[in-house]
Amino acid sequence: MLETDRNQLHKLVEEALPELDMVIGWGQSTDSFQTTPVFVRDAKQISQLTLGPFCSQNLTGYLVKPPALDAAPKEGAKPIGICVKGCDSRSLVALIQEKFLTRERVRIFGIPCRGTVDWNKVGKLVDLSNVKSATVEEDVLVVDDSQTTHRIKLEEVLARKCYGCRYPNPLIQDVTIGEPATPRSTSIESSYRDVDRLDAKPLEERLDFWQSELDRCIRCYACRNACPLCVCQDKCIIESREPRWLTQRVGIPEKFLFHFIHAMHLAGRCTGCGECERACPMDIPVTLIKEKLNKIMEERLGYSAGLDVEAVPPLLTFNPGDTEI
């Protein structure tokens, strides 16, 4: 099935490429299993493009981050093609909502997603240090570590975000590759199980949890830079020199401040794509902070970011007559 989808992707990209500046998609990294973003400008590169459960990166950030590919395109500039999964498409919607992009700027290759692999989880089951090959056969991940061939159920090693995913199919797209996927979750309740589990604990325990998790933070800002909606980038408040809000120290207070500023700046904007958590070298569940805010947004304001291009994010507007504020 993957093979068919990949062929379809190649064919569609080949057809569209002459009208496009480039197509951003996933390709194989130097590793046998992880993917790396590829920027296809030339038909010769099309064969590099791949799809499937290894394509974890959300590529939409490349459209808006410096050096943005072409943030303010010249008139007549060709659109940029981009491959998106369901969750990635929500980032795209949010970026269009916030006017970082116009819909016409992008040609969207929508890819229904059955979940992406979290290699940290696979690493608990298989020694990943010398993997010869990794492939997917239907719902099974097959890893050959040069001694044994391991067969692992994909469902057991997906990224945390995937288990609560309500939108595996792109919400915005020009073409679809493959068959639609079935959502793993259809309700707020089943989407925020991890938040609820943590919320059920007493306050002290939650504090302990976050202290011990965030203590590992090395302030590399991979979470921030991987986030497609962290659009301030080089102007980030965290690194501002004047005024200097945050010291260079690496104590818990600094780490808390950074992560909670990061989360607050995403309140009502985060689409839950999980890039921050995936990018973290220290395995800190940073998306969970944003999930908590997302849950509040849904429960209190009935709003989920990145679902509707026309919707106005509630925190980007205000009504002087609002009695709730």
Next chain:
Amino acid sequence: MAVKIFIATDQLDSVLEKLATKIDLWIPALLKEDKSGPTGFIPYEPGKSPVFERQTTLPTKKLLLPQVETLLRFEYKKDPEGGSTSSIVVDDARQVRPTLVFGARSCDVRALITMDRVFSQGPYVDPYYVERRKNTFFATLVCEQNDSKCFCSSVGGGPADMEGSHLKIVKLDEGYVVEALTKEAGSLLEGLGEAVDKAKDTKAGKIVKEASKRIVGDLDTKGCAEAFRNRFAQNDFWVQMVSQCLSCGVCTYVCPTCYCFTITDETQNLKGERMRSWDSCMFSQYTLEASGHNPRPTKLERYRNRVGHKFSYIPEKYEGILGCCGCGRCIRSCPVTIDIRQVVGNLKENSNEQ
């Protein structure tokens, strides 16, 4: 004769406990209660078991260059007579204690060859680094766990490379053979462990010999300094190599040889500190001048500088040594799987093909 001891697996904790009474002891350990989770070096505590089975996520770098350290303290003294004049007391806040890292790897220690030159080959000598270096001892594992991202042999090192180490650790099935490589290190082992019998010695010797023969990584770094210079102005090459880069600091923070730092002042009321902390050449602020001019305004120039620094500028400055120890951490931790071996490998190719 070199001091050599054997520590049986079940005796390791008690030996480490005794060692910790002689010197500040750091071990590689889990940073999260998760067998396959992130690891790094932490101060030894009884009951904490070292993780020798795999390379640590974070290197030993912070032992010599802490992520944040105080360079000096200052205090404004108000003139009791009033007026604008106040005096300032400045005190250089160096505090260094003898420390032993038990379970480093040759790549970690290899990095010090670079660091030593930068921090002590002058013309200015960094007293904070130099004092820590003098007081930090490395007990290094003969490495048997290299993975597909390792390339220590490509940059002058190797799995059994002991240059710069003070003690050598060889892991056997039944325990560890620890051998002092310097006289000072020998005294650390006094009264610890048991004698190494012939059989174990032979076994350890065999392991070392095999590790020494192993070639880890196939990156050809010969001529990379010149190749880099030729590639420097080829914008298309860098666009191809690093368009994926997110410009985050992971690669630099997990890197044992990335040493670039910033200096900032922090004050509270009349007292304050001047601190040195890790910085990253991947951050735009790193070179951003107050005027607004930035010599390295985008990730292309920044990543290029990282490659240039390690594979061209350092070798040019310091007799050909590379600013890379081949540990592969930057490859493992990169969120978008950029592989520095691929970039360096392509420096020399004549074509612009990936």
Next chain:
Amino acid sequence: MNNNPYLPEMATVQEVITETGNIRTLRVTLDNKERMDQFSFRPGQVGQLSVFGTGESTFVINSPPTRKDYLQFSVMKTGEVTSRIHQLNAGDKVGVRAPLGNGFDFEAMKGHDILFIGGGIGMAPLRTLLLYMIDNRADYGDITVIYGARSPKDLCFTYEFADWRAGNVNLVLTVDAEFPGWKERVGFVPTVLNEEAPSPNNRLAVVCGPPIMIKFVLFNLKELGYEDPQIITTLEKRMKCGIGICGRCNAGSKYVCLDGPVFSYDQIRAMGGEL
């Protein structure tokens, strides 16, 4: 300097001169009198000036080694440290780490005609060498200075122009546009350079100013027949340690703080790297 190169020496601001709307000059002396007496440096070497609690910033010591009543730094307000420095008054304490960097090779310049080309605050690094040469006037040939700024209000060191001229210096002053009461030249520095057209024979050009000025000055110098080794400039970069360790001010394998800030254009070309 003590054995810890990060540790500044305590110094006291003796005088603050307001040069322009955003440039001030500080004259400071080291508190340790013996150190002050022994303090030796080359023109063009820099110092790290610290305001404890805000940080350090690098400035050229723009007084010459021949005049050592004080060390002079001219500071344009651009960032956090410079803003804080602008708040300093006579009597305030600062830290000084100096001298750092290479300085001008004034020995090798002996016997040459000299052309100084400065723009705005860029006159500061030239001033130290200019005064040194005035104080050793017989060692150097013709000295021509082309100094320009946006308006007369933006020129630094106006109070000593007469002294420069008295030191047998051909001082050509220019501003970008006509200004009431302005009797000197009008026009951009590169244009005035072409009008003056000092011969490149046995002459060295020492240039410092904003990047855009440098760009056109360089172009015009080449047109006038100056070769790269004849053109000397001082580079600027964001700096922290000032001693060639912290990594940020490199251009290729050279550190501006340590190997510079003074470079000739052939050196700059050879080192590559981002400027």
